[in-house]
Amino acid sequence: MEKSKELYARAKEVMPGGVSSPVRAFKAVELPPIFVERGEGAYIYDVDGKKYVDFVLSWGPLILGHAHPEVVKEVKRVCERGFSYGMSTEKEVLLAEKIKKAFPFVDGIRFVNSGTEATMSALRVARAFTKRNKVIKFEGCYHGHSDSFLVKAGSGGLTFGVPSSPGVPESVTKDTVLLPYNDIEGVKEIFKKQGEEIACVIVEPIAGNMGVVLPENEFLQGLREVTQKYGALLIFDEVITGFRVEFGGVSTRKRIIPDLITLGKVIGGGFPVGAYGGRKEIMELVSPEGPVYQAGTLSGNPIAMTAGLKTLEILEKENPYSYIKENLEFFTQNLKDIFYKNGIPVSIPRSTTFFSIFFSEKPPRNLNEVQETDKKIFIRLFKKALEKGILLPPSPFEAMFLSVFHDKNVLSQILEIFENIILKE
Numbered sequence: 346m347e348k349s350k351e352l353y354a355r356a357k358e359v360m361p362g363g364v365s366s367p368v369r370a371f372k373a374v375e376l377p378p379i380f381v382e383r384g385e386g387a388y389i390y391d392v393d394g395k396k397y398v399d400f401v402l403s404w405g406p407l408i409l410g411h412a413h414p415e416v417v418k419e420v421k422r423v424c425e426r427g428f429s430y431g432m433s434t435e436k437e438v439l440l441a442e443k444i445k446k447a448f449p450f451v452d453g454i455r456f457v458n459s460g461t462e463a464t465m466s467a468l469r470v471a472r473a474f475t476k477r478n479k480v481i482k483f484e485g486c487y488h489g490h491s492d493s494f495l496v497k498a499g500s501g502g503l504t505f506g507v508p509s510s511p512g513v514p515e516s517v518t519k520d521t522v523l524l525p526y527n528d529i530e531g532v533k534e535i536f537k538k539q540g541e542e543i544a545c546v547i548v549e550p551i552a553g554n555m556g557v558v559l560p561e562n563e564f565l566q567g568l569r570e571v572t573q574k575y576g577a578l579l580i581f582d583e584v585i586t587g588f589r590v591e592f593g594g595v596s597t598r599k600r601i602i603p604d605l606i607t608l609g610k611v612i613g614g615g616f617p618v619g620a621y622g623g624r625k626e627i628m629e630l631v632s633p634e635g636p637v638y639q640a641g642t643l644s645g646n647p648i649a650m651t652a653g654l655k656t657l658e659i660l661e662k663e664n665p666y667s668y669i670k671e672n673l674e675f676f677t678q679n680l681k682d683i684f685y686k687n688g689i690p691v692s693i694p695r696s697t698t699f700f701s702i703f704f705s706e707k708p709p710r711n712l713n714e715v716q717e718t719d720k721k722i723f724i725r726l727f728k729k730a731l732e733k734g735i736l737l738p739p740s741p742f743e744a745m746f747l748s749v750f751h752d753k754n755v756l757s758q759i760l761e762i763f764e765n766i767i768l769k770e
């Protein structure tokens with residue numbers, strides 16, 4: 346940790362908290378952060394040369410693992426022709442077509458540079474379309490850090506106990522209605538009272554930012570019905586779930602069609618990207634076709650488009666979802682057994698390629714239940730795992746991800762380590 350420690354000390358002199366994004370500071374796990382030098386497949390290496398099995402995977406994008414050779418080759422090839430033109434390229438069209446193939450209900454797609462921009466812009470379009478202002482979001486769901494959504498958001502906000510943020514005007518958040526995840530009755534109540542004012546409901550169709558919290562059967566369908574009844578739009582924020590649950594998202598898997606979706610992470614293959622899309626009559630409001638302004642110097646830039654397109658091409662061709670799912674089932678089932686053998690109640694909600702470890706008898710249904718889980722055991726596990734070369738997300742409230750390189754061989758080694766860690770407790 347010597348070089349990491351030295352870099353952290355220097356970083357703190359020149360960057361707030363020494364990081365470019367809060368959770369990277371490892372505050373929630375009471376350790377100094379690692380600084381990473383490189384990644385390959387399922388592994389990353391820190392600047393001190395230590396190797397870790399990576400369950401963070403850049404917080405989700407790297408379903409093909411670090412530095413997938415085919416993606417590297419294509420990005421290198423495109424880099425040599427220039428990085429960005431601020432003009433349209435074929436890659437954008439190809440990526441938009443590929444996304445449309447996976448999400449057939451999407452007629453129009455706009456590329457942006459992050460998930461934050463995608464959700465912020467989707468909200469603007471929803472407000473313009475409905476000519477209403479209010480948005481319903483759910484406690485523990487994170488939709489990026491734009492003002493309207495920075496109310497009881499997950500991950501960083503939770504970790505630091507900052508449910509909202511100074512600098513966010515009340516005049517903005519007064520239009521954000523907060524409800525518990527999975528509480529469809531609560532949603533119906535609000536619509537009964539304020540239905541005419543609600544522009545949209547935004548939801549992570551599988552929550553990933555308070556750890557993984559699965560939607561109950563009637564929740565998403567209920568959201569679809571109630572929004573339709575009152576003329577509000579339904580936005581599925583599939584920034585995590587898009588191309589992680591299948592070649593598509595939760596919307597395609599569950600056959601629940603939202604009005605708008607937001608994407609990010611996997612569709613950039615590890616480069617900065619976001620996108621929002623939906624039905625023609627909604628997306629044609631977006632400038633320059635319509636009056637809703639939204640733009641970006643680097644939006645749709647060729648490098649991100651290339652990495653995303655190559656990633657989606659590989660996912661479509663190789664369809665690795667059932668393979669990763671099977672590995673994840675193998676891993677989580679054995680992990681559960683290890684904890685149970687040691688008398689530690691655990692629940693491990695999962696979906697295809699990502700999961701969470703909650704120290705609780707039952708999987709949490711919402712943020713309150715998440716907060717009742719035992720964080721101390723997670724922190725202990727994190728510290729010991731890190732020592733042994735396993736990088737879990739440095740917060741009990743984050744999802745863990747698998748890639749195509751996290752095979753049974755890699756996962757068996759981790760199980761063996763976990764067995765010993767826990768037995769020694």
Ligand SMILES: Cc1ncc(COP(=O)(O)O)c(C=O)c1O
Pocket residue numbers: 404458459460461462464487488489490549553554582583584585609610618619
């Ligand atoms: C569901 C969801 N929406 C939006 C975002 C924001 O994306 P970004 O960090 O690219 O701004 C995230 C980030 O983790 C996310 O998980």
